[in-house]
Amino acid sequence: MRSLRELAVVRTGDKGALVTVAVLARNPVDYPLLARALPASVVAARLAPVLTGPVRRHELPLLGALLFSCAGVRGGGVSSSTELDAHGKTYGHLLLDIELEER
Amino acid sequence: MGGLSERAVRIGSGAGYSGDRIDPAVDLARRGELDYLVFECLGERTTASAQLARQADPDAGFDPLLEARMRAVLPWCAGKTRVITNMGAANPDAAAERVAAIAAELGNPELRVACVTGDDVLHLVSAEDAVSANAYLGADPVVAALRAGADVVITGRVADAALFLAPMRYEFGWAADDWDLLAAGTVVGHLLECAGQLTGGYFADPVSDPVPELARLGFPLAVVRADGSAELTKLPDTGGRLDRLTVTAQLLYEVDDPARYLTPDVTVDLTGVRVEEIAPDVVRLRGARGAAAPRELKALIGRRAGFLGEGEISYRGPGARARARLAGEVVLARLDGVHGLVLHEPRVDLIGCADDPAAEPPEVRLRVAARTASESDAALIGWEVETLYTNGPAGGGGARRSVRPVLELDPVFLPRAEVAGAVRMVGEPG
Numbered sequence: 001m002r003s004l005r006e007l008a009v010v011r012t013g014d015k016g017a018l019v020t021v022a023v024l025a026r027n028p029v030d031y032p033l034l035a036r037a038l039p040a041s042v043v044a045a046r047l048a049p050v051l052t053g054p055v056r057r058h059e060l061p062l063l064g065a066l067l068f069s070c071a072g073v074r075g076g077g078v079s080s081s082t083e084l085d086a087h088g089k090t091y092g093h094l095l096l097d098i099e100l101e102e103r
Numbered sequence: 104m105g106g107l108s109e110r111a112v113r114i115g116s117g118a119g120y121s122g123d124r125i126d127p128a129v130d131l132a133r134r135g136e137l138d139y140l141v142f143e144c145l146g147e148r149t150t151a152s153a154q155l156a157r158q159a160d161p162d163a164g165f166d167p168l169l170e171a172r173m174r175a176v177l178p179w180c181a182g183k184t185r186v187i188t189n190m191g192a193a194n195p196d197a198a199a200e201r202v203a204a205i206a207a208e209l210g211n212p213e214l215r216v217a218c219v220t221g222d223d224v225l226h227l228v229s230a231e232d233a234v235s236a237n238a239y240l241g242a243d244p245v246v247a248a249l250r251a252g253a254d255v256v257i258t259g260r261v262a263d264a265a266l267f268l269a270p271m272r273y274e275f276g277w278a279a280d281d282w283d284l285l286a287a288g289t290v291v292g293h294l295l296e297c298a299g300q301l302t303g304g305y306f307a308d309p310v311s312d313p314v315p316e317l318a319r320l321g322f323p324l325a326v327v328r329a330d331g332s333a334e335l336t337k338l339p340d341t342g343g344r345l346d347r348l349t350v351t352a353q354l355l356y357e358v359d360d361p362a363r364y365l366t367p368d369v370t371v372d373l374t375g376v377r378v379e380e381i382a383p384d385v386v387r388l389r390g391a392r393g394a395a396a397p398r399e400l401k402a403l404i405g406r407r408a409g410f411l412g413e414g415e416i417s418y419r420g421p422g423a424r425a426r427a428r429l430a431g432e433v434v435l436a437r438l439d440g441v442h443g444l445v446l447h448e449p450r451v452d453l454i455g456c457a458d459d460p461a462a463e464p465p466e467v468r469l470r471v472a473a474r475t476a477s478e479s480d481a482a483l484i485g486w487e488v489e490t491l492y493t494n495g496p497a498g499g500g501g502a503r504r505s506v507r508p509v510l511e512l513d514p515v516f517l518p519r520a521e522v523a524g525a526v527r528m529v530g531e532p533g
Contacts, residue, residue: 005311006311009306009312009348010395011352011353011355013355013356013357013358014357015147015359016512016514019359020355020356020357020359021242022355022356022358024348024351024352051368057362058360058362060355060361060373060374061355062374062375062376062390063351063355063376063377063378064351065351067355067358067361069359069360070388075448075450077509078146078148079146079151079408079509079512080408080474080510080512082411082448082449082450082473082474083449083450083474084452084454084470092352
């Protein structure tokens with residue numbers, strides 16, 4: 001098992017009630033492992049406390065990256081949320097302790 | 104060397120948001136040998152808040168740092184670097200007049216300042232309670248301002264990347280429907296629009312992902328050629344790092360569907376983009392593909408949605424979590440029982456415990472927040488947190504409170520024909 005933090009960096013973005021999380025392989029050779037072991041369902045489960053909507057996954061092999069598009073951020077996004085982190089900018093880092101199973 | 108096809112345009116990024124640092128922009132203006140310096144300063148919330156400021160004062164509604172930024176960079180830009188910015192926010196006319204006045208004060212009364220308007224579409228919106236409505240304009244009116252000879256272009260809600268695409272279209276004569284070139288230019292703009300987020304800001308982890316000299320983080324610049332190829336880099340002797348990881352992170356930032364990234368100018372396909380490190384802190388980009396721009400323009404409607412009241416107080420030592428939780432219960436009971444407050448989306452956060460039900464951290468900060476209809480109601484929330492000092496659990500300290508108006512923002516999509524950007528040169532009739 002290897003932690004996501006060991007293999008990848010994350011970048012969180014926000015647009016209204018959507019949070020985007022890009023997961024980038026530090027070394028491109030690890031992209032296939034990310035693509036195999038980090039499905040949208042695992043990300044959705046980890047973000048469940050702060051999300052009300054579905055998570056979609058986009059694969060970007062040329063960039064060595066996965067992009068997760070996460071709908072329904074708790075509080076509704078930056079404009080009228082009562083959340084402390086109304087954007088959801090801290091959420092991507094919640095993924096970093098996910099353990100990925102190597103085959 | 105040096106045919107037209109070899110000519111490169113240097114575009115620097117002077118700000119990534121309204122409140123951004125100014126010293127890296129000055130450094131770029133001074134040492135970057137830039138053709139253009141672009142300040143991207145509008146967010147979803149900033150635009151609507153600026154409209155409220157203008158409604159309160161007809162001369163207000165532009166970026167609070169406009170004057171400081173212009174005073175800092177214009178002396179270095181004179182005669183060589185044109186400035187493009189959406190710091191006009193809700194009042195590009197007044198902002199442009201202010202910039203012309205600053206230029207005159209600095210001894211450059213000949214500076215040609217243009218303002219771009221037309222993004223304010225409140226008149227097109229039927230919603231009665233709307234206080235603002237701003238369409239995302241594309242590069243067209245900024246290109247027109249450059250053609251008219253503007254040294255400084257001040258806009259309202261022009262799409263972030265379009266501010267950067269405009270000088271490329273102007274310099275290279277790219278057609279408004281050459282989708283692959285517009286996509287290449289838009290990708291460069293998308294990478295530059297958050298300034299320090301390309302050069303190692305919003306990236307560093309001191310253990311896993313160190314960034315050299317983060318305190319001296321420099322802002323990026325792009326060197327773009329007529330065929331749309333581009334290198335991204337930063338100035339020597341600045342902090343930060345610009346490499347495959349920082350560039351890829353920003354490439355995907357705030358992107359919903361990477362195969363169809365929608366902008367007013369072009370629909371961009373990022374899936375074929377390649378990011379190649381060609382030297383330390385120099386990255387080459389290629390492979391962006393474009394398709395026709397969306398038929399409609401996005402606009403954001405702002406509506407008043409009451410006020411956000413907040414209060415915070417800290418507890419430490421053994422039992423801190425339980426005392427903070429009790430404090431939160433007491434505040435909610437008093438807001439209901441004493442004040443009869445109706446709270447919308449109330450939150451009681453135990454900061455430091457996150458969402459972990461078992462956490463017993465040595466310090467816990469209670470935060471109570473909610474929306475209310477009136478400003479005075481919102482103030483009661485922070486007040487009842489503060490009264491915990493003498494009326495709450497043991498050992499509460501460091502209370503803070505705040506109240507601010509809330510704007511709700513909703514997107515609408517408008518036919519392009521209904522939205523027209525306009526250009527006016529300061530000192531000339533509109």
